[in-house]
Amino acid sequence: MTWLTWRQYRTSAAISAAALAAFAVLIVITGLHIAAVFHAAVGPCLAAHDCRWPADNLALDNGPVGLVVEFTLAVPAVLGMFLGAPLVAREIETGAGQFAWTQSVTRRRWLAVKVGWLLLAALAWGGVVGALVTWWSGPKNAAYLNAFDPGTFDVQGIMPAAYTLFAMALGIAAGTVIRRVLPALGVTLFGYFGIRLIFMGWIRQHYMSPVTTTVSIAANYLPSGAFWQLGQGFRGPNGLISLPNGNNIHTVGNGFPLSDVPAACLTHGPAGGTRPSPDVLSCLGSHGFVQYFTYQPADRYWPFQFIEAGIFVAMAAALIAVTFAVISRRDA
Amino acid sequence: MNPSGENTAVETSGLTKRYRRATALSDCSVTVPLGRISALVGPNGAGKSTLLRLLTGLAWPTGGSALVLGGTPRQDPAFLADIGYLAQDVPLYRQLSAEDHVQAGARLNERWDGASARTRLRELGVPLDRAVGTLSGGQRAQVGLSLALAKRPRLLLLDEPVAALDPLARRHFFATLTTAMAESEEGLTVVLSSHLIADLERVCDHLILLAASRVQLCGDIDDLLAEHVVLVGPRKDTAPIERAHTVVHATTTPRQTTLVIRRGGPVIDPAYQAEDIGLEDLVLAYMGAAAPPAYAHLSTVGEEQ
Numbered sequence: 001m002t003w004l005t006w007r008q009y010r011t012s013a014a015i016s017a018a019a020l021a022a023f024a025v026l027i028v029i030t031g032l033h034i035a036a037v038f039h040a041a042v043g044p045c046l047a048a049h050d051c052r053w054p055a056d057n058l059a060l061d062n063g064p065v066g067l068v069v070e071f072t073l074a075v076p077a078v079l080g081m082f083l084g085a086p087l088v089a090r091e092i093e094t095g096a097g098q099f100a101w102t103q104s105v106t107r108r109r110w111l112a113v114k115v116g117w118l119l120l121a122a123l124a125w126g127g128v129v130g131a132l133v134t135w136w137s138g139p140k141n142a143a144y145l146n147a148f149d150p151g152t153f154d155v156q157g158i159m160p161a162a163y164t165l166f167a168m169a170l171g172i173a174a175g176t177v178i179r180r181v182l183p184a185l186g187v188t189l190f191g192y193f194g195i196r197l198i199f200m201g202w203i204r205q206h207y208m209s210p211v212t213t214t215v216s217i218a219a220n221y222l223p224s225g226a227f228w229q230l231g232q233g234f235r236g237p238n239g240l241i242s243l244p245n246g247n248n249i250h251t252v253g254n255g256f257p258l259s260d261v262p263a264a265c266l267t268h269g270p271a272g273g274t275r276p277s278p279d280v281l282s283c284l285g286s287h288g289f290v291q292y293f294t295y296q297p298a299d300r301y302w303p304f305q306f307i308e309a310g311i312f313v314a315m316a317a318a319l320i321a322v323t324f325a326v327i328s329r330r331d332a
Numbered sequence: 333m334n335p336s337g338e339n340t341a342v343e344t345s346g347l348t349k350r351y352r353r354a355t356a357l358s359d360c361s362v363t364v365p366l367g368r369i370s371a372l373v374g375p376n377g378a379g380k381s382t383l384l385r386l387l388t389g390l391a392w393p394t395g396g397s398a399l400v401l402g403g404t405p406r407q408d409p410a411f412l413a414d415i416g417y418l419a420q421d422v423p424l425y426r427q428l429s430a431e432d433h434v435q436a437g438a439r440l441n442e443r444w445d446g447a448s449a450r451t452r453l454r455e456l457g458v459p460l461d462r463a464v465g466t467l468s469g470g471q472r473a474q475v476g477l478s479l480a481l482a483k484r485p486r487l488l489l490l491d492e493p494v495a496a497l498d499p500l501a502r503r504h505f506f507a508t509l510t511t512a513m514a515e516s517e518e519g520l521t522v523v524l525s526s527h528l529i530a531d532l533e534r535v536c537d538h539l540i541l542l543a544a545s546r547v548q549l550c551g552d553i554d555d556l557l558a559e560h561v562v563l564v565g566p567r568k569d570t571a572p573i574e575r576a577h578t579v580v581h582a583t584t585t586p587r588q589t590t591l592v593i594r595r596g597g598p599v600i601d602p603a604y605q606a607e608d609i610g611l612e613d614l615v616l617a618y619m620g621a622a623a624p625p626a627y628a629h630l631s632t633v634g635e636e637q
Contacts, residue, residue: 004436007428095423099433099479102388103440104413328407331391 001105001113012083013121020125023068024132030065031136038139055143069136072129072155076167077192079125083118084171085184088327092179101332111327115320118168126164130157141226147301148228150200157302162309167192169316169323176323195315199308205230205296207307212294217253218281219291225298236260237288252276253284254291262287341366341487341521342387346396349382356382358545359396364523364538369513371532371553372525373615374542380525381420383542384489387523388417401486413443416485420492422476426465430458430475434482441483449482452508470501477505481512490524494531502528506535529612541615543622553611560614563591565604572601581617592617 006013041058045051088111091097101107134156141147141156153159170191175184210230215221217234234241234256241260243249250258258276265283266274277283296304342364349357357379364370372380385391386398389405389412398405401414424433430453434446453460458471467475473493480488490509494502513520523540526532532539539556541549549556560580563573567589573579578594592609593599599606609617 001439003439007432007436008425094426095419095421096425098390098417098419098423099425099476100436100440101390102412102415102417103437103483104409104442105440106407106409106412108407329392331385 001110002117004100005114005117009083009117016079016083016121016125020128023072023129026065026068027132027136031132034060034136034139038143042143053143054145058143060140060143069133069155070151072133072160073151073163073196075129075160076122076126076164077189079122079164080167080169080171080188080192081185083121084168085175085188086181087114087118087172087175088323089175089179089181089184092332093181097332107327107332108324111324115172115323118172119165119316119320122164122168123161126161127158129164130155130160133160145226145298147226148296148298148304153204153301153304154196154200157305158309159305162312163192163196166195166312166316166319169319173319173323173326176326199311204304204308207304208296208300210294210296212292214290214292217256217285217289217291220254221291221293223293223295223297226301227298228296228300229293230296231294232292234260234289234291241289253281256284256289339366340364340399342398342400342523344383344386344396344398347383347386347393347398348395349379349386349391350394355545357386357393357542360542360545360547361396362540362547362550364521364540365552366521367519368538369509369522369524369536370538370540371529371536372523372540372542373527373529373532374525374548375619378542379545380542381491384417384491384523384525385419387487387489388415390417409442413441413483414486416480416483416488418473418476418480418488418490418493421496422469422472422493424464424472424476424479427463429461429463430467430478431460433464433475433479434460437479437482443484445482445484449478452478452481456504456508468501469496470498470504473497473501473505474508477508481508484516484518486518486521488520488522490522492525492527494526494528502531506531510535529615533611539611539615541618543619546622548618548622549614556614557609557611560592560594560609560617561599562607562609562613563589563593563599563604564607565589565591565601568603573599573604581621 038058038060039046042051042055088097091100100110137152137156141152146152147156154163167188171184171188174187174191175181178184178187205228211223212231213221213223214235223229241257243251243255243257244259252258252261261276261280261284263274264287265277265280267277268274340363342362345361347357347360348355360379360383362383372383374380382391386393387400387405389407400411403411405411405415428436431450434449437449438444438446450460453474456471456474458467458474464472464475473496477490477493480490494505497505509522509524513522524532524536533553537553539549539551539553540547565588567584567587570579570582570589570591573591573593577596577599579591580594581592583590591604592613
């Protein structure tokens with residue numbers, strides 16, 4: 001069975017391995033360059049332990065390769081579509097499954113071996129891509145404190161391996177249930193990106209209750225490290241201050257709407273108009289106004305990685321379970 | 333009919349396969365004798381492929397039961413090892429060569445006679461190292477048959493294996509099949525579906541006729557031919573004949589009537605001339621009887637309405 005799997009997939013395996021090798025070369029060469037630029041720029045402050053992050057003025061991005069790295073988000077979809085979806089669907093479409101499934105091997109066993117190898121390949125591929133991107137992004141993550149950013153979190157750490165397992169399982173299940181390659185490809189493509197988008201945009205931020213920190217309105221405060229900011233604003237004695245809609249909104253300080261400044265903190269100008277008094281921020285503070293931050297602290301990065309990876313691995317397991325149920329119950 | 337199953341390879345009772353919109357096989361009860369070549373015939377869509385697929389365990393019935401080599405078709409290595417199956421259009425892995433298939437078979441079966449498959453294909457001049465997708469239809473059919481035989485099955489199910497082949501390739505195919513049957517030590521039972529009745533008449537000795545999703549006829553070909561007779565006579569009331577015999581099919585022209593009957597005894601009406609029936613005519617008579625009314629009308633040209 002393993003022999004047949006290898007015989008059928010050896011061309012795909014060779015192409016994938018070649019693509020992975022080319023990607024690795026690209027990543028290593030540009031990664032070394034980025035690391036060199038990074039250390040040249042921040043070496044002294046690193047030695048003195050007085051670097052100021054994020055170092056937004058540090059140019060570590062080198063265009064096309066950064067784009068390639070972002071596109072590694074599509075690697076799971078590609079593997080799921082072109083290796084996973086045809087696993088059963090192509091056997092049914094070409095009818096060749098009728099040869100394989102009338103040998104002295106049960107369909108379950110046939111599936112177990114094939115699924116096993118494909119999931120292993122998915123894990124290896126996702127793992128290697130993830131490791132390369134994580135290493136390549138090290139200096140950028142340090143400089144920009146962006147490890148939690150959507151599109152960054154997703155291509156680093158253990159996420160690529162978990163996503164690839166999921167996409168592979170999705171492709172296999174879609175192909176088994178739909179029994180035709182092309183629709184299964186579509187379901188894999190849109191299913192993977194759709195589900196991932198939902199997690200990225202709406203679910204990920206709720207894995208753990210966010211932390212809300214309240215500080216003085218005059219403070220120039222940021223949570224430490226590569227935190228994930230979910231909300232920021234001002235709260236007064238009567239609750240949250242929201243910025244009114246419109247174009248010409250005048251604000252004071254760090255975005256506090258002028259219209260909410262109490263009269264006591266305003267001075268009357270000689271022309272009769274009002275404007276903030278010079279010490280408006282401390283005045284606001286004494287009137288009970290504070291600023292708050294809602295965020296996921298930086299040290300939750302790995303817990304979040306494990307939670308999301310766990311969810312996607314669990315979904316992959318459920319899809320594989322469906323595949324096994326379908327292949328033995330439905331006609332081949 | 334042998335309920336004990338000692339001399340039967342396959343026994344189905346009420347076997348039914350319904351899909352969401354159509355019934356592919358309805359209440360099918362057939363017996364396939366052990367060690368013989370059975371012909372499975374019937375018009376397109378009669379359920380031949382469905383029946384064979386149900387017997388291999390590739391598809392599950394929605395009703396009835398099948399006993400294949402003493403057991404229910406199931407996903408079990410021991411059962412699968414005894415069944416050789418060649419599906420319609422000989423589906424194989426197009427990019428893989430015959431040699432690849434032989435090697436795959438060796439790894440997918442405990443019992444596997446790859447050497448004889450290679451020898452047979454070499455003798456037939458079928459290239460072992462070329463992708464089977466590039467082979468001719470006849471060569472591919474030979475590869476498919478050799479692979480099915482390499483399993484050393486006890487029951488070989490062949491679904492229209494020669495449909496796309498020219499007469500010479502068909503002859504080669506059947507030669508391979510009959511040689512394999514003769515050489516088989518364990519005893520091989522073959523069920524072969526085809527439209528080409530002339531070919532079947534040469535190699536088969538048992539007939540199963542499916543039409544309109546039902547079994548119309550099942551039995552030894554020689555017996556069936558002996559039981560049926562063609563009566564040609566003047567056009568007149570057929571009621572006396574129908575009382576004594578079963579009229580399978582009647583064709584009437586203004587001047588004469590041709591009846592295909594299953595004999596209930598000797599035909600004594602001197603007005604009719606009795607003729608032996610050929611397998612093809614027998615099959616067509618039953619197919620015509622089971623055909624939709626529009627076809628029945630076509631086959632009774634000249635009848636007064």
